[in-house]
Amino acid sequence: MKVYKFGGTSVGTVERMKHVAELISESTPKIVVLSATAGTTNHLEEIAANLFNRDIEQAHEKITRMEFQFIDFANELLTDESTKREAIDYILDRFQRLWQFINDEFTSIEEKEVLAQGELISTALLHFYLRERKIANILLSAFDFMRTGPEGEPDLKYIEEKLQAQLAQYPGINLFITQGYICKNAYNETDNLKRGGSDYTASLIGAAICAEEIQIWTDIDGMHNNDPREVSGTRSVKHLSFNEAEQLAFYGAKILHPFCIAPARKRNIPVRLLSSMNPQAEGTLISDLQDDNIIKAIAAKDNIFYVKFESKHCLCPYQFISKIFDTFAKHRTPLCLLVSSNQDVSVAIDNSERLCKILAELEQYAKILMEDRMSIVSVVGNMRWQYAGVEAQIIEALADIPLRMISYGSNDSDVAFVIKTEDKKRALQALSNKLFEPETDKVTG
Numbered sequence: 001m002k003v004y005k006f007g008g009t010s011v012g013t014v015e016r017m018k019h020v021a022e023l024i025s026e027s028t029p030k031i032v033v034l035s036a037t038a039g040t041t042n043h044l045e046e047i048a049a050n051l052f053n054r055d056i057e058q059a060h061e062k063i064t065r066m067e068f069q070f071i072d073f074a075n076e077l078l079t080d081e082s083t084k085r086e087a088i089d090y091i092l093d094r095f096q097r098l099w100q101f102i103n104d105e106f107t108s109i110e111e112k113e114v115l116a117q118g119e120l121i122s123t124a125l126l127h128f129y130l131r132e133r134k135i136a137n138i139l140l141s142a143f144d145f146m147r148t149g150p151e152g153e154p155d156l157k158y159i160e161e162k163l164q165a166q167l168a169q170y171p172g173i174n175l176f177i178t179q180g181y182i183c184k185n186a187y188n189e190t191d192n193l194k195r196g197g198s199d200y201t202a203s204l205i206g207a208a209i210c211a212e213e214i215q216i217w218t219d220i221d222g223m224h225n226n227d228p229r230e231v232s233g234t235r236s237v238k239h240l241s242f243n244e245a246e247q248l249a250f251y252g253a254k255i256l257h258p259f260c261i262a263p264a265r266k267r268n269i270p271v272r273l274l275s276s277m278n279p280q281a282e283g284t285l286i287s288d289l290q291d292d293n294i295i296k297a298i299a300a301k302d303n304i305f306y307v308k309f310e311s312k313h314c315l316c317p318y319q320f321i322s323k324i325f326d327t328f329a330k331h332r333t334p335l336c337l338l339v340s341s342n343q344d345v346s347v348a349i350d351n352s353e354r355l356c357k358i359l360a361e362l363e364q365y366a367k368i369l370m371e372d373r374m375s376i377v378s379v380v381g382n383m384r385w386q387y388a389g390v391e392a393q394i395i396e397a398l399a400d401i402p403l404r405m406i407s408y409g410s411n412d413s414d415v416a417f418v419i420k421t422e423d424k425k426r427a428l429q430a431l432s433n434k435l436f437e438p439e440t441d442k443v444t445g
């Protein structure tokens, strides 16, 4: 069995949803994971913020607009009157839930309920359309098997047991549809896997059923060798190792959710990135194979804080480093990058929620310098230290860009830099020019 995941852009219009139905209607047994239609989760987030702030007029207007849009979508998608009625009743029922929140108390629990509606509606619409086309399919509720544990981590054992039990109820069925992103938490409340989490759902499902392959279908033909939103002339990379894909996702390649590689790697399931706009394109295959001596791609992540701790020498060097690590750990704040010398430490972080508290605690031990509006740029590939010259090429490309921090040597697959966000576009283009052109075929995998 294979797992196919279609993102919001692949089901964002009636035409695209019909096209997805075409793509999945061939006979390969599969579970199809769907996101909310493009833009829906953003709108639901806005509605939740309005409800939270008791800005009822705004919430009212947005819910009404969205309700009409989905009814129009159903009317255009479906032709059979009774199926249309069923779909519209389902939509009205989901919106009934949203209307209730206008009067009820609104906490983060209700917020998660609001955010779940997008995936519930998109999957129901696809299910009704397939049924109208006489394509046998079962709509599975992700709430029946997708669950996180007390620490917020997916509970793979539970997912495995519950999903396999669900599938066993439908022998002979080759097509299952389910929601990405949404789940129940350890207290049986509605929750989600964080923004972009449908990729993670697909990968967890893939691992749970030991799928033959996990396919992530988006609006682009695979992982490109640089961010196509920032750089011209990018090209799709044919093959990535699990490590390379994970590094690129972690450092900002939006096409993949950073956590979605881990479950696939755990069961050694290949992940293929494909384009629903151009299904013939080869896309990118992600597997446990590691190509040799090749720079694969570049990614960038914004909203980074750079913090430098210069020791005040009241702790000896190893206690000083340990104090910094312990303080970040106590505040559950991960470090994206780290460099240190005998006395001083610099870090880059992407979560500033607890930063004030962290800095207040460390002030007595260190002189602190903090800079925001920074980005991490990461060059990813097989970069074993024995391959002389790779770093030199990268540094040469960035000769005109001030580099706040350089990280190399923590693993064999990337060189990363912290730079000002205002320099990011220039840095990405310079790296592409140097590393991928004119010898593109030689250096991309």
Ligand SMILES: Nc1ncnc2c1ncn2[C@@H]1O[C@H](COP(=O)(O)OP(=O)(O)O)[C@@H](O)[C@H]1O
Residues within 6 Å of the ligand: 006, 007, 008, 009, 010, 035, 196, 217, 218, 219, 220, 222, 223, 224, 225, 226, 227, 228, 229, 252, 253, 254, 255, 256, 297, 299
């Ligand atoms: N290195 C990259 N390769 C391919 N796409 C990238 C890369 N970096 C950023 N992107 C962006 O990721 C988008 C696809 O991801 P996403 O919007 O999450 O898709 P979906 O809506 O299908 O989930 C592309 O349209 C592209 O602009």
Ligand SMILES: N[C@@H](CC(=O)OP(=O)(O)O)C(=O)O
Residues within 6 Å of the ligand: 006, 007, 008, 009, 035, 036, 038, 041, 042, 118, 180, 181, 194, 195, 196, 197, 198, 199
């Ligand atoms: N709908 C959710 C989950 C998701 O993964 O969406 P997409 O696949 O369109 O990025 C979100 O917008 O975050």
